[in-house]
Amino acid sequence: MVDELDLRTFTPHPQREAVLGEVHARPFTRLVSPFSVIHLAFLAQGEAATSDRCRFIDFCLERNLPPPEQSAKLHQIVIGPATLRWEQHSEFTTFTWIWSNTNGSPADRFDEVDGTVLSLIRALRQTGQLLVAIRLEVEQDSSPTRRAEQVFDKNSLAMVATKSGAGVAASDFRVDEKGFTKILVCDLGLTSHDLGALVQRLLEIETYRPLALLGLSAALELAPSVDRIDRRLVEALEKMQSSEGLQFNNHLLAELTALAASFEKGATGSLFRFGASRAYNELVQSRLSIIEGNDVSGYPTWSSFLARRMAPAMRTCATVEDRQAALSVKLARAADLLRTRVDVEIERQHRDLLQAINERARQQLRLQCTVEGLSVGAIGYYVVSLFSYLAKGAHDVGLRVEPSFLTAAFVPIAIGVIWLVSYNVRKRHLKHDDTPSVACD
Numbered sequence: 001m002v003d004e005l006d007l008r009t010f011t012p013h014p015q016r017e018a019v020l021g022e023v024h025a026r027p028f029t030r031l032v033s034p035f036s037v038i039h040l041a042f043l044a045q046g047e048a049a050t051s052d053r054c055r056f057i058d059f060c061l062e063r064n065l066p067p068p069e070q071s072a073k074l075h076q077i078v079i080g081p082a083t084l085r086w087e088q089h090s091e092f093t094t095f096t097w098i099w100s101n102t103n104g105s106p107a108d109r110f111d112e113v114d115g116t117v118l119s120l121i122r123a124l125r126q127t128g129q130l131l132v133a134i135r136l137e138v139e140q141d142s143s144p145t146r147r148a149e150q151v152f153d154k155n156s157l158a159m160v161a162t163k164s165g166a167g168v169a170a171s172d173f174r175v176d177e178k179g180f181t182k183i184l185v186c187d188l189g190l191t192s193h194d195l196g197a198l199v200q201r202l203l204e205i206e207t208y209r210p211l212a213l214l215g216l217s218a219a220l221e222l223a224p225s226v227d228r229i230d231r232r233l234v235e236a237l238e239k240m241q242s243s244e245g246l247q248f249n250n251h252l253l254a255e256l257t258a259l260a261a262s263f264e265k266g267a268t269g270s271l272f273r274f275g276a277s278r279a280y281n282e283l284v285q286s287r288l289s290i291i292e293g294n295d296v297s298g299y300p301t302w303s304s305f306l307a308r309r310m311a312p313a314m315r316t317c318a319t320v321e322d323r324q325a326a327l328s329v330k331l332a333r334a335a336d337l338l339r340t341r342v343d344v345e346i347e348r349q350h351r352d353l354l355q356a357i358n359e360r361a362r363q364q365l366r367l368q369c370t371v372e373g374l375s376v377g378a379i380g381y382y383v384v385s386l387f388s389y390l391a392k393g394a395h396d397v398g399l400r401v402e403p404s405f406l407t408a409a410f411v412p413i414a415i416g417v418i419w420l421v422s423y424n425v426r427k428r429h430l431k432h433d434d435t436p437s438v439a440c441d
Contacts (some may be wrong), residue, residue: 040288215277
């Protein structure tokens, strides 16, 4: 008997199960024609997404159906005559109702909804904003062109044949009076798996297309603001060239900073929208490249029809996004340049102030030297006066001294000694304070 390797002996990566199961996260549903589909997509993020999830869980529990698991992003249930496929994405949630539609004439099927299905759709209310509403019909018709011409406006009709040639999809991408976008699929021999894959990809195309075009609305809304800020930046730069003085430069810097803050507020809000639009457009193009085969004579393909409007819209989004990035750099550069000018002006004022303080200190030192010179004379006068009293006293007690001559001879000695003492004291003080000396001689 051969021993088998037991992987439980190894420590698995905490995300191993999630990443390996991602390829099976959103499987195709096997479908058999004819049937009808109503596909609804609601924008829901954060609390709105949590609320919509709770509503769906309650909807399942009320009907004794298994609710989605806590971490599940896809859940499918069979309820009455319909199959409900619930999917939660990062920005929106979709509900896809699928039921067999064999009653009535083909001409009336787009306008008919099974009564039970209609009541269930009404019961499952959502708090998110409705963005996508699609009515898709799958029929077994050997003349897809004739059938499509009966349903859609010929002026905007686009048709696509699958690469296998076993199916044709048609739509005019118009919203009818009930708010639905209609898609017709003619089954010419598709397998149940291929039909399910085709329907899901068609629904994804028409779901991602409006989500991609949300970026165009943001771009058109932001374009005037970008133009206005760009013009104000040019005006600010012209003022900066002719501006002089710290007060004016500070005022200009405050204006430029407020302009940059206003711009960054709008740019931050649009950053996600433009990135999401780019991703959704890539998904649309990817799905189209997978399903599209030969052209249907006389009508444009979905790729050519959608590219006529989506390509300019995506270029507009890219242009506004590039302008925002360039303008952000220019605003930052202008603010740095102006801030440098303000700093240089402040440093110049500090230098002038220090020079004035230094000059004032020199004047005070010169005045001090002058005062010290007068002090030497004054102190010398008092010392000589005291010495004259000593000389007179010595003369009066009988010593042979001439008071006037002795006093006169003592004057230069007293002045020299007093000056020398004063000079040494000042020298010690200046050396202790590490201050450059000024000659007082």
